[in-house]
Amino acid sequence: MESALHAHSFASDLSCSKCGEQFEIGNPQYFSTCCDKPLVVNYSKEIQLDKRELIGRENSMWRYTEMLPLMNEKNKVSLGEGMTPILPIQSYARKYGFDQLFVKDEGLNPTGSFKSRGMSMAVSKAKEFGVKECVVPTAGNAGGAMSAYCAAAGMKSTVIMPRHTPKPFQEECRLFGSELILVDGLIDRCGELAASIQKETGAFNMSTLKEPYRLEGKKTIGYEIAEQMNWELPDVIVYPTGGGTGLIGIWKAFHEMMTLGWLKNQRLPRMVVVQSLNCSPMVHFVNGNENHESYGESKANGLAVPKAFGKDLIKNVVHESKGSAIAVSEDNILKTAQELSRSEGISFSPEGGATMAGLLELVALGEVSKSEKILLINTGNASKYMDHFL
Ligand SMILES: Cc1ncc(COP(=O)(O)O)c(C=O)c1O
Ligand SMILES: [Zn+2]
Secondary structure, eight states, X not given: OHHHHTOOOOEXXXXXXXXXXXEOTTSOOOBOTTTXXXXXXXXXXXOOOOGGGGTTOOSSGGGGGGGSOOSOGGGOOOSSOOOOOEEEOOHHHHHHTOSEEEEEEGGGSTTSBTHHHHHHHHHHHHHHTTOOEEEEEOSSHHHHHHHHHHHHHTOEEEEEEETTSOHHHHHHHHHTTOEEEEESSOHHHHHHHHHHHHHHHOOEEOOTTSSSHHHHHHTHHHHHHHHHTTTOOOSEEEEEOSSOHXXXXXXXXXXXXXXXXXXXXXXXXXXXXXXXTTBOHHXXXXXXXXXXXXXXXXXXXXXXOSSOXXXXXXXXXXXXXXXXXXXXXXXXXXXXXXXXXHHHXXXXXXXXXXXXXXXXXXXXXXXXXXXXXXXXXXXXXXXXXXXXXX
């Protein structure tokens, strides 16, 4: 109990994900200046933490507080994110003949998507550094999440979003008091504007993987998968990939838990990247054929990321885990999200639907077997996408 009350972060330093050069953890950081690549947070390997200490801790992602980089608990900005349920997919699995099919339902997070995790961590860190203003380029969900957490922290926030993003994503940002800027084009164009606002105003820029803290929040999905599945990991995890933070984070968490001794004698899951045929740069990159044609919009707007800053890390995760990368059609994404929602009573976003559509294709290709233990990540719920379904 003592240690749970006085738990402190084991974070030790930051390093360049390419060359390993170290960066100071005590100052606000963005990305590595040596190689122009994402920075990653490292944790002391000397300190012991028994996983039994988790029992009875708060029911949020902050139960893994030693493995998060917040130094002072008073800076924590939390709205109850994390510890989303892992549910069996039942009728749909019976219909298609799967033995052990599960979904981690991230749609139950405070702003309806897994983006809450990253923003809870990154806004907390911004508060710890005395930041007064944040800016983010977003495909939709990250903007709503940042707006909510900045509201909770009493910070000013500016969100930059593609103009074609469905209205509920826009309204959510305004609801939480953000300034919303709409831009013609995809998230890469929004990123250019965010960088210039950062330069002009000094706002902290939360652009995907161009700062190291959101990744730490999102990795808690990986810790939860292990804990909630009683430390017996699935064989396959299917992840709808845009910038790749969730995928990279889950993989980082598995490695950290191995170091902590929490995953004894476990084979790590094969990690599957799913994208839309309309925008599938990561599928091409991972499979070794870059294709500059594949950069359009998607109704699964979280997947419409033409240039992922963490692309090397995404590729590593798929290759190291012996996973796969696959693209599915827009029609298939929407149809599957709707069918799954109807058969299970679980609200699937198009991105969540994409995971099932991708899984069925991999089964047809013989890359995944229906008898394996499979976990889909439903990264958000359907509520902000209703116009696509009605
Ligand atoms: C619902 C949803 N799923 C998936 C993604 C892609 O996330 P990542 O950047 O972790 O690949 C996003 C990002 O906007 C999203 O909003
Ligand atoms: Zn470097």
